[in-house]
Amino acid sequence: MRIWLLVLITLALTLLALAAGRNWLDPVSLMQGLMSGPDGAGRMIWALRLPRVIVGLVAGLGFGMAGAVFQSLLRNPLASPDVIGLTQCAAFGAVAALLSGAPPMLGAWTGGLLAILLLGWLASHPREGLAPRALVLQGLGLAILASAATEALILRAGDGNASMAMAWLSGTLNGAGWPEARRALWLLPLMLPLIAALRVLDRLELGDDMARALGLRVGLLRAALGLNAALLAAVAVALCGPLGFVALAAGPVARWFSGGRPDPLAAGLVGAAFVTFADLLARSIAPAALLPTGLYTALIGAPLLIFVVRQQARRDTI
Amino acid sequence: MPFDVQDLTLRLGDTTVLNGISCRLPTRGITGIIGENGCGKTTLLRCLAGVLRPASGRVQHAGSDIAALSPKARARRIAMLPQSALAPAGLTVRQLVARGRTPWLRPFQPMSRADHAAVARALSDVGLNDLAARPLDSLSGGQRQRAWIALVLAQDTDTVLLDEPLNFLDLPHQTELVHLLRRLATDRSVVMILHDLTIAARICDHVLALKAGRLVASGPPAEVLTAAPLRATFGIEFDCLSLPGSGKPVVLPQGL
Amino acid sequence: MQAQSSILADTTVAIAQRLGAFWLLVLLAFVAALCLGAQDYAPRLLWQILRGYDVSNPAQAIVVEMRLPRALAAIVVGAALAVAGLMMQSLARNPLADPGLTGVNAGAALAVVAGLWLTGPLSAGGTAALALTGAGAAALVVRALAGQGDSTLRLPLAGAAFASLCMAVVAFVVLLNPEARNIYRFWMVGSLAIASGDGLIRLAPVALLGIAIAVMVARQVETLMLGDELGAALGVNAGRVMSLGLGAITCCAGAAVAIAGPVGFIGLIAPHIARRVAAGSGLTATVLLACPLGAIITLLADTAGRRLVRPAEMPLGIVLAMVGAPMFMWLVRRILRGAA
Numbered sequence: 086m087r088i089w090l091l092v093l094i095t096l097a098l099t100l101l102a103l104a105a106g107r108n109w110l111d112p113v114s115l116m117q118g119l120m121s122g123p124d125g126a127g128r129m130i131w132a133l134r135l136p137r138v139i140v141g142l143v144a145g146l147g148f149g150m151a152g153a154v155f156q157s158l159l160r161n162p163l164a165s166p167d168v169i170g171l172t173q174c175a176a177f178g179a180v181a182a183l184l185s186g187a188p189p190m191l192g193a194w195t196g197g198l199l200a201i202l203l204l205g206w207l208a209s210h211p212r213e214g215l216a217p218r219a220l221v222l223q224g225l226g227l228a229i230l231a232s233a234a235t236e237a238l239i240l241r242a243g244d245g246n247a248s249m250a251m252a253w254l255s256g257t258l259n260g261a262g263w264p265e266a267r268r269a270l271w272l273l274p275l276m277l278p279l280i281a282a283l284r285v286l287d288r289l290e291l292g293d294d295m296a297r298a299l300g301l302r303v304g305l306l307r308a309a310l311g312l313n314a315a316l317l318a319a320v321a322v323a324l325c326g327p328l329g330f331v332a333l334a335a336g337p338v339a340r341w342f343s344g345g346r347p348d349p350l351a352a353g354l355v356g357a358a359f360v361t362f363a364d365l366l367a368r369s370i371a372p373a374a375l376l377p378t379g380l381y382t383a384l385i386g387a388p389l390l391i392f393v394v395r396q397q398a399r400r401d402t403i
Numbered sequence: 404m405p406f407d408v409q410d411l412t413l414r415l416g417d418t419t420v421l422n423g424i425s426c427r428l429p430t431r432g433i434t435g436i437i438g439e440n441g442c443g444k445t446t447l448l449r450c451l452a453g454v455l456r457p458a459s460g461r462v463q464h465a466g467s468d469i470a471a472l473s474p475k476a477r478a479r480r481i482a483m484l485p486q487s488a489l490a491p492a493g494l495t496v497r498q499l500v501a502r503g504r505t506p507w508l509r510p511f512q513p514m515s516r517a518d519h520a521a522v523a524r525a526l527s528d529v530g531l532n533d534l535a536a537r538p539l540d541s542l543s544g545g546q547r548q549r550a551w552i553a554l555v556l557a558q559d560t561d562t563v564l565l566d567e568p569l570n571f572l573d574l575p576h577q578t579e580l581v582h583l584l585r586r587l588a589t590d591r592s593v594v595m596i597l598h599d600l601t602i603a604a605r606i607c608d609h610v611l612a613l614k615a616g617r618l619v620a621s622g623p624p625a626e627v628l629t630a631a632p633l634r635a636t637f638g639i640e641f642d643c644l645s646l647p648g649s650g651k652p653v654v655l656p657q658g659l
Numbered sequence: 660m661q662a663q664s665s666i667l668a669d670t671t672v673a674i675a676q677r678l679g680a681f682w683l684l685v686l687l688a689f690v691a692a693l694c695l696g697a698q699d700y701a702p703r704l705l706w707q708i709l710r711g712y713d714v715s716n717p718a719q720a721i722v723v724e725m726r727l728p729r730a731l732a733a734i735v736v737g738a739a740l741a742v743a744g745l746m747m748q749s750l751a752r753n754p755l756a757d758p759g760l761t762g763v764n765a766g767a768a769l770a771v772v773a774g775l776w777l778t779g780p781l782s783a784g785g786t787a788a789l790a791l792t793g794a795g796a797a798a799l800v801v802r803a804l805a806g807q808g809d810s811t812l813r814l815p816l817a818g819a820a821f822a823s824l825c826m827a828v829v830a831f832v833v834l835l836n837p838e839a840r841n842i843y844r845f846w847m848v849g850s851l852a853i854a855s856g857d858g859l860i861r862l863a864p865v866a867l868l869g870i871a872i873a874v875m876v877a878r879q880v881e882t883l884m885l886g887d888e889l890g891a892a893l894g895v896n897a898g899r900v901m902s903l904g905l906g907a908i909t910c911c912a913g914a915a916v917a918i919a920g921p922v923g924f925i926g927l928i929a930p931h932i933a934r935r936v937a938a939g940s941g942l943t944a945t946v947l948l949a950c951p952l953g954a955i956i957t958l959l960a961d962t963a964g965r966r967l968v969r970p971a972e973m974p975l976g977i978v979l980a981m982v983g984a985p986m987f988m989w990l991v992r993r994i995l996r997g998a999a
Contacts, residue, residue, distance in 0.1 A: 160489070163816070207988055210995060219995045222812050225819050226988040229923075233980035236848070240968045240977075255830070281511065287491075288505055294485035297454035299558070300478030300506035329823075345493030376834050384831055387824035391804065394820045398806045398813055 087342045088351055095142075095358040102138045102365045103130060107372055136266035140324060141258050141364045141378070142357045143269035145331060147321035148172075149356020150279045150349040152332025153339055154314035157286045157347035158307055161221060162393050165333040166197075166318040169224025172327035173231035174200035175319040180235050180253050184242050190268075190323045197319030200227060201311065255379030256326030258364050269324055275317045279349040282310055286347040328363075328379045330386020331356050337393065359385070405430050405562045405592045411450060411460035413443075420446045421457065422616040430561075432608030433584060434594045435624075438636055443616040444596045445486070445566055451594065452483035452564050464562065478506035482555035483564040490539050496550045497535040500525055503557030525557035529583060545576030549583070556587070563587070565595035569602065581606050604628050604652045612636040628652045674944045677936055681951035685734065688958035692730040693722050696965045697972070731863075732854035733961050733975075734954040736915045737925055739866035741953025742873045742946055743911035744926020745933065749880050749942060750904045751802075753814050754931070755990060758794075758912040759923020759983075761818030765825035766797020767916035768846055772829045776836070783861040783917075791865070791913035797821065798905055798912075811994055826921075848976030849922030851961050862914045869910025870950060876903045877942040922957075922976045924983025929953040931990070 103119070104110040110118065110130075118127025152165040166172050178196020179189040204227065208220035232254055239253065252259065285306050288296045296303050318332065339352035363381035370376075406428040413421040420443045428434050436444045449455040450462060453469040462469050469477055482503070490499065503525065504518045514522075526532050529549040534542065539550060548568060555563050568584070569577050584593055585606060597603045603610060603624065610627040612620040613636070620632035625645075627633075633641045633654060640657040694700050700718055708719050740758060747756035747763075758764045770793025771786055781789070805817040826847060833843045845853060879900045883890040887897050915922070933949035957975070960982070964973035 207992055208995075218812050219991060222815060222991050223988050225815065226984045226991065229980050230984035230988075233848075233977045233984065236977050237968070237973055237981065240971050240973050284505070284508070284510075288502060290489065290491045291502060292485065292487045292489040294449065294454055294483070295488040297474070298452050298478060298481075298483035298485065298555075298564075299502065300473075300475040302474055340493075345491065371835055374835060376831070380827065380830055380834065383823065383827035387820070387827045390820045391817075391824060394817050395804060395806075398804070398817065 087344070088348075088354075091339075091342045091351060091354045091358070095354050095361070098358050098361040098365065099138055099142065102141070102361050102368075103134050105365050105369050106134060133262075136263045137258050137261045137364070138361065139266040140261040140269050141360045143266075143272050144258075144321045144325050144328060145335075145357035145360030146276060146353040147272050147317045147324075147356070148328060148331040149335030149339070149359070150276055150353040151314040151318035151321070152334075152356070153336040153347060153349050153352030154279055154282070154286065154310055155332070156336040157290060158311055158314075159220065160290065161218075162337055163221045163333075163390075163397065164224070165336065166315070167327060167329050167332045168228070168390070169200075169204060169220060170227030170231055171197050171200045171204075171224075171315060172318055172322050172329075172332070173228045173235070174203075175322040176253055176327045177231045177235045177238070178319075179323045180238050184238060190320060193319040193323035194316060196231075197315045197322070198312075200231070201315050203227065252377055253326050255377045255383065256322075256328035257377035257379060258325055258360075258367070259375055259377065261325060265324060272317065272320050272324070275313060275320065276349075276353065278313050279310070279317065280353075282306075283346070283348055283350070285310070286349070290347060326377075326379060328360060329383045330390065331359050331382050333393075334359060334386045334389050337389070405464055406451060406594075407463040408451070409461045409463070411447075411457050411462065413446060413450065413455065413457045420616050421450065424460070424613075424616075424618045426611060426618060426621045428592065428594065429609055430592055431588065431590065432592065433588045433606055434592065434609040434611065435597045435603040435607035436594065436611045436613065437597055437600065437603055438613035438619075439638075442613045444613055447611075447613065448483065448564050448566055448594070448596060449485075452481055453477045454483065475506050478558065478560075480560055481562045481564065482558040482560040484551055484555045484566060484568065486566045486570075488551060490547075492540065494539050495536055496531055496539055496542070496553075497522065497526065499539055499550055500531075500535075500553045500557050503554040503559075506558065521559050522557050525553040528556055528587070529553045543576075545572055545579065548572060548576075548580065552580075552583070560591070562592045562594070565593065567596050567598065569597065569599065577602070600628065600633075600654050604654060624652055625650075628654050670940045674937065674940055674948070678947055678951070681948065681955070685951045685954045685958070688955050688962070689730050689734065692733065692958045692962045693726050695962050696721075696726060697969050728856035728859055729851050729854050729961070730958060731856075732851055732859050732918050733957040735859065735863045735866050736851070736919045736922070737929070737953035737955070737957030738950040739869060739911035739915040739953070740922065740925040740957075741929035741933070741949040742870050743908045743915070745930035745942075745946055745949045746873050746880070746904050746908050746911075747926065748930055749884055750901065750908075751814055752884055753811050754994070755811060755815045755927070755987070757815075757923060757925075757927035757987075758908070758915075759921060759926065760815045760822075760987070761798075762801045762821035762825060763794050763797045763818075763908065763912045764849070764916050764921035764923060765822035765829070766800070767791070767793040767913050768921040769793055769825040769829050770796070771917065772832050772846055776832045783858040786858070786917045787862050787865055787914060790917040791909055794913040794916065795905065795909040797825070798908060812991070844974055845920045847920075848974050848980070849916075849920035850964075850974035850976060851919050852972065852974070854918055858918060862917050865910050866914035869907045869914065870946070872903055872907040872910065873946050874943060876900055876907065877946050880904055881942040919975060922979055924979045924987070925953050925956055927990075928979075928983055928986055929956055931986075 104115045118130045121127045123131040155164050155166055156162050175193040175197040178192035182192025183189045204220055204223055207223040235253060288299055288301055293303050335352040335356040339348060339355045343351040364378045366381045367376055367378045408424055408426050411421055411424040436447060438444050450457050464480055501522050504514060504521060507518060526535050529552055531549055531553060539547060569580060587593060607624050610624050611618060612627055612632055619635045620627045630641055630643050642655045642657055644653045646653055690702060693705060694702055704718055708723060712723060713719050743758045748754055767790040770789040774781055774789040801818050801821050804821060805814045829846050833846055879895045882893050882895045883897055883900055890897055929949050929952040933945045933952050936948050937945040960978040961975050964975055964978040967973050
């Protein structure tokens, strides 16, 4: 039951993240602080650390699930939303919305959906349909383009300070409070269909015709799951920016915990643990520097990307 | 009468892949589909399985139009093993075969005792009981093919469609698989695409010959695997003999 | 025989004409880069400066002290990256190779930033040495990462993976040092904002050396592009040409990164236009044409970046990414559709 091991790891990291900070808490005072409620001795935990940890957990769940679903639907471990440019486009949309006074959530959704449509058109082949390797490479171009456009947008807005650009290009939990945490809970309904999709994803991995012969409505399911995962990733971006490499890393790591199956819940838990761990680093290595959490996810995740590319190159699948 | 096909036509883009095919297939035994590459064999099989919608015409299975069936209901009657099937990494044989129970499972419910029994039956049918816990990647080509066939058997349908199941197997493995298919065909209908006319002649009870999307001939091997229909199907001349004893046909391309 | 040599002479003349036209365009772009910016000046000001530079005149001082070294740096960086990209594409037989996309620039940036972190401020020579080492090492690493095989799409993917790791470390190192924050964007996307005449004087010769090597080995590289075996049969020493080619790439990319940070896409855009203009008249001509093209693109992109978001400025790397990324996507689409 490796999945319980995963739950345990996530829980332990969560508690550690609550205890960590400028002044570390020992287990007893952490528990006392949590028990005493928002107005008691644990005011600092309740006001500052808890919402931040909740936002990190939910965003990690969202990125992890969306990543695993994309990787499974496209049968390519590189096809996660942060590699194929979806999160970058969502970030662009969120920033554009923010600057024009519209709700960032709406902008992120629009950006994410546009990215999907654009990639579908760019990577489709007249005869062979959607070419997975093309999708990844076109997504790479799209990611660069969207990041550059986001930065240009921030610069154009005038008050373009470096930290806003940094936060929106790499993702951060700095400044996440209860309003963000409450907004984060809206993500949960988007996760339920993906958790339930375990069996469908598993059958789709046998190939389209095989899945159809087993009685699945392949086209409909693929479109619905892809759309759902894209929305989830976009909402997570609107929450804390495109935390890089979480979606990419969660799928392959979760497969180990779930015995090789494409389990979105396991991937979500891996993502949540990953983000919590990265934020723990961000708050304990150089707390004064206020470095974005996305920097640490990138530092940990980039070697994994290299590993996956190397593995795929060996198998000649890219 | 599992399949009653009426005037089946299918276009992909500008090309007509299937053109006015009408035939009836027997309830038991093996039906072979033969023809050149690109003549529409796989497309016909996919239409029979209901995974592809024809432009016009009807495919009826045991009296009901398969286009009107829900995908799940259809998958409980007809199983298909496509050539494009992919084996996810790390799956064991038993896990793979269990995927065949999909149309019988209810949402959010684990496999029932009946499901497990069906998987065990399928595994023993193909003789893979001892290897059930092994990862699929560690099996030989012949064993792997039997595992895939066990998957469609676990689906528990009275009709099984196979796309070139004998490809890439050496002679002993081909023979072994042919024995298995013959045995399976005693109580269900097996429809498969075949390349080797010698094997088609020996194991089929019924043969469909396609040429450029049209049905050229349909009937028992003794009728279809003769000089004139084969010439119409492949465009070359064949020497047709009959085997002493069983009287089954043997065909050889001339000039080979 | 005579007809053939006259055809050759004709192509040489045609290439020379195009080369002359391109350098004329470089001059125009250069003048534009000097005149336009946060504040626009009439070209008459340049004429006045040429007649006698007056330090006390603020407009003249801005042009001479700030815009002149920057425009010269743009020319050097553009030419160097264009040649580096062209050599990469030829040696790897891959139209998608570019020092930015393949992680070579990121490797150079990482080496320089690591040096800054470990030893404090660097001299121009030290920067150049580190950038060259980083560029060369990155080229070898990415080559090994992509492995052998004929998939065109694998090299940029391996490069992107390697680049993302390098950039993550660069970002981390730069941001840990609060004083270094103002150079964060420089090291992340590349910019000419801090180009100085001093550094340029030391780094430009390195870039020129790289370009010279590229021009020298171009013909042999061309033969090698027919395949290693056929190249060997035609008397080309594959190992030697490969090392010289890698040397040219390292010099060009290293110098460019030391001046302007890890800017991408010049090495993708310029060679593709150069190949079209050269119209099959050989790699030597293409290298020569790529130099002014890279310079024009960089000058225009930098000038645009200074004007688009006045009074702030858009880093060179951002402007180039917005032009280059769509071009990259267009190339991938063409390759997939079997045009290349």
